[in-house]
Amino acid sequence: MMQSKEMFDGTTDAASAQMTERKRRFFLADFFIRLVREKPLATVGAVIVLVLLITAVFAPFLAPDGFNETNAYARLQPPLTERADQPGRYWMGTDNVGRDIFSRIIWGAQISVQVGLYATLLSVAVSVLIGVTSGFIGGRFDMIVQRFVDGWMCFPGIVVLIVGVTILSPSMWTIIILLSLGGIGGSRAVRGPVIGIKENMYVQAAIATGAPTRWVLLRHILPNIMAPLIIIFTTRMPGMILAEAGISFLGLGIAPPAPSWGGMLSGPGMTYMYRAPWMAIWPGVALSVVVYGISVFGDGVRDILDPRLRGGLGRYAVAPKKIKKARNGSAGEAA
């Protein structure tokens, strides 16, 4: 989204840039008003996303401890234990080396947000690159590219991750880049709309009048796939966060002592869970809440942006009743 905005501002003259800027602002305001009015659940999701972002950005101020600050005298303390070293409590207990789990959860938000944002952005960029070129150029190029996409799609994300981290070193950026490769398969979701839009009269007209391909792509194709792109973005992000957690849980991802929520569940998290269940419970709760929030927010975004699903969904529920009414002889119009 950000990327294309920059691109547009580069290609339009000042006046129309101002216009689109204003339109875009109205669009955003309109979007959030509709979100709050029509989608209470998605609004809850939006709030969760906001809280997550704030937590990640302000983690240094919010967390009582550093993410790897151990305290040998406070090992395996249950939640709500008074702290001896400073005022306050261990809200979520401590782990096997006496680290405050609450602090680690807060620091962990940084990893989840970074992986979620960067991996999703990169993967959408990959999808756009492949989907737009393949769909727009079409013909034999499209066929060859699609066979490669087919071949790539045989490899599940987790296999790519497992093999990838053994070849590259397992760091957060390795994982982000490996996750972004998922955009290759996801390019299908971009290619479809592009092929549809390409057939529109205005695109054909632009091509016929000799508009450069770059212009056609940026002015006519990209703006029209913005809605699907935003939907892809929000629906893809939870999977990215879960994938990072999964690979770190397997012990192949972001290495300890980094406070990855998935990593916190593996190793000591599992070996100590009978003695200190809170070690295994909180990271999962954090993951679930965050993924839930992004998912319902994404659903709301999709409902608002996808015109095919806009309104009119409640009809079937009415139909049988009306038919029954009609059968019983009372006046009822056909749905």
Added chain:
Amino acid sequence: MTGYVVRRVLLIFPTLLIASTIVFIVIRLIPGDVIDALVDERAGSAVEYDRAALEAALGLDVAIHVQFGRWLGVVPFPDGVGFNGILQGSLGKSLWQGYDVTDALMRRLPVTFELGLMAIVIAVLISFPVGIYSAIRQETWLDYLGRSIAIAGLAIPGFWLAIMVILYGSVLWGWSPPIIYIPLGEDPLGNLEQFIIPAALMGLAMSATNMRMTRTMMLEVLRQDYIRTAWAKGLRERVVVVRHALKNAMIPVITIIGMQLPIMVGGAVIMEQIFNLPGLGRLMVDAAGRRDYTVLSGAMLLIAGVILACNLLIDLSYAWLDPRIRYR
């Protein structure tokens, strides 16, 4: 129908070739310093290598086109070994313990396959009834309940749920997953007991997406003209829903099940790890920990092949579901 099937089956070969090319390229991407590190790590293990021997084991010792030919099995190896590549069913030997990779994979595959199949069956058993009910009784409290559970199923990470099941299973009922694998052939009931919980956890996660898809597609189909006609004919609801709506709503749902296969492999990798099942995923995680590249590349290829085969089956099932595809 025959034309469609033949075309679809033939299409699998180029894809398989591309997939194996990808695996081949992946092995070539191993940086040189990793190979050095491997030589050091292997010192004292079951199979020791010097750099040259390791490169030979990885097939890195000759020109790249020869490597590719040998890997595929269309160019012979020297020293009377002859053709010994994918086409001959050979995937090399484990760098770590020297066992035959193909043998190991074939021993592990049934475990993962059983787990996956059970998960799909469970997912379908949950998602179809709930999804259909949710669609035909839209906006009722049961619909909301079903949808809420589905979203929760999407949000809760499978591995965490598995950990919680083990934790609370042991705290509340003193149950814990068996440590030793029970083969299906030896003790079917014990095997079922061992598989049912990981499979149910995977199925639950899958059913969330399936249920949502079933519901959406049923809603779309139920608004079609032919459904109104069916109602107008005075058909019973069961007939309208099952005979007219369900079959038409199935194609996207089956597509989704197909698209979930790769995700399911991910679930299987994690469940095998947590529940001590000696499947492909476990093998891969172990191999990754030891950077056993021949095992990893073999597993990659096998998984790709299985997914391709399943996608083929799914495409063929469209022909059964939709006559328009059948006669094209």
